[in-house]
Amino acid sequence: MEKQxxxxxxxxxxxxxxxxxxxxSPVTSTSVFFKPGKLIEIGGMDFVLxxxxxxxxxxxxxxxxxxxxxxLIGEDFIGEIAAQGLTRAGVSxxxxxxxxxxxxxxIVLAPPGVDRIFLESPGCNRVFGMEHIDFEAIQKSRLFHFGYPPLLREFYLNNGQQLQQMYGEVQKMxxxxxxxxxxxxxxxxxxxxNWPEVLERTLxxxxxxVPSLEELIQTMVPEAYAKIQSLPGDTEIVDKIPLDLVKQVGQRIIGLGVKILLVKMGHRGALLLSGDISSLNKKAGIALEQDKWNNREILCGAYKVDKSKGINATGAGDTAVAAFLTAVLNGECPETAVKYAVMAGxxxxxxxxxxxxxxxWEQLAHKIHVEQNELKCFL
Incomplete structure (x- = not known):
């Protein structure tokens, strides 16, 4: 059945x-950049969806x-900006x-050279719940993508009851x-x-x-995350997390029933783990080569970044996910799919x-063809 x-x-x-x-003016440390009493001149303010x-x-x-x-948006000026932006983008x-x-x-503080800092006001997302979800549209789709539960109160209350219920309903479709x-x-x-419990019930x-490296470790093994976070030194926590721990937690997630796990690791690239994906091909509009996707473990290094061209990292993870999901919907092999994710990021x-x-898409494909990065396939 063709989907809308x-x-x-x-x-x-x-x-x-x-x-x-x-x-x-690349920044080497946020602690030096954001000092009390320091005046920082900026070149304006962008309003971005x-x-x-x-x-x-x-x-x-x-x-x-x-x-x-x-x-969900509010009946306010910022809500008008959001609605107008989507209308101009020509999207349903x-x-x-x-x-x-x-x-x-x-408010996204993203000076060049360091990871971004968010000052977040969740607003009406705190009341966004299952009653606001357009299940009729989902029924007409090949893929349903949802985020971010820790910022959506209704979906983490009662040990994630609505989160589990929502995914259960969509899976039946x-x-x-x-x-x-x-x-x-x-x-x-x-x-x-208790995020480990919520995820064990939902996954x-x-x-x-498609979590980030930090999200994966913090939500699945919070004790290990706290211990790593307390390690001395100015090294970013992304670099402190051992790859063996990521693989161990990743295999646990695959064991819970997730078919494909993509861990976004910033400048370390991305790690892809998969289990038996045969059930995905039974769903409308999905055609993945099982012999290439089943039980894989692929580490994809980051592509070289031209720091002189860097503006900020806002939305990099979401863009990487967009490319990865597009590659999956296109029926690409896992090696290619993870390369699209890393290149788009x-x-x-x-x-x-x-x-x-x-x-x-064609421009991303060309860059992947021209540029080289390290790709390790363990399984």
């Missing part, structure tokens, strides 16, 4: 307020896929408006299910959630899981506005 949409992208929606830091539906959805549209975006969407809370927004995450703030309500209903670093500036 390639993917329905649902979840946390916001507007990013991005100060324009000077590109020619953010969150999973705009970031991943619009990138997938740029990559040639028919997408439908679903989320159902952004439900609520008067109960304002539209979510984030014969639609491929995909999940993205965000780091729980330890100082917020979501930081008190059996998830086909594709790299290319997004050069974009002030990802939706306008990211290359199309």
């Amino acid at each position: 949409y390639d993917a329905v992208i649902v979840g946390y929606t916001c507007v990013d307020l991005v100060p324009g830091f000077r590109k020619n 953010g969150g999973v539906p705009p970031n991943t959805g619009l990138a997938m549209k740029k990559f040639g896929k028919k997408v439908f975006l679903n989320g 969407f159902n952004m439900i408006k609520t008067g109960g809370a304002g539209t979510a927004f984030s 014969g639609v491929v299910t995909s999940l993205d995450f965000s780091l729980p703030d330890p100082e917020s309500e979501s930081g008190t959630v 059996p209903h998830v086909d594709i899981f 790299r290319e997004s670093l050069y974009c002030e506005n990802i939706y306008k500036e990211i290359g199309r």
Whole structure:
């Protein structure tokens, strides 16, 4: 049965307020850059659609896929910016408006040379629940992608009851299910959630899981994450996490029923793990070569970054996911799919506005063909 949409992208929606830091002054340490009393001159402020539906959805549209975006916005000025932005992008969407809370927004501090810092106001995402999800649109789609549970209160309350219920309902539709995450703030309500238990109950209903390295370790093995975080030195935590631990946790996730796991590791590249993917090919519009995808372990190194062209890392993970999901929908082999993810993540670093500036699918393919990176296949 032919589907109306390639993917329905649902979840946390916001507007990013991005100060324009000077590109020619790379930062080596946020502690030195953001000093009390220091004046930092910026080149303006960009208002950019953010969150999973705009970031991943619009990138997938740029990559040639028919997408439908679903989320919740407020009846306020920022909500008008979000709706107008999606309308201008020419994408199908159902952004439900609520008067109960304002539209979510984030102030993204992303000076060149360091990872970004978010000042986040979740707004109406705190009341976004199953009643706001367009299941009719999902039924018409090949793939359902959702994010970010730690910022969506209704989906982590009661040990993630709505999260598990939602994925269970979508799985019954014969639609491929995909999940993205965000780091729980330890100082917020979501930081008190038993995330290992929530994921153990939810992941059996998830086909594709695409967390970042930090998200994977913090949510699945919080004790190990805390121990790694406390290690001395100025090294980024991404570099402190041992690859063996990532593989160990990854295999545990595959054991829970996830068919494909993509771990986004920033400048370390990406790790892909898979189990038996035969059940995916029983779903409408999916045709993966099982002998190439079954029980794989692939480490893909990052492509070289031209720091002189780097603008910021906002949305890099979501763009990488968009490319990976597009490759899966296209029936690419796992080696190629993970390369698309890593290349798209790299290319997004050069974009002030990802939706306008990211290359199309053919351009990504050409860059992959021309540029070299390290690819290790363990299984």
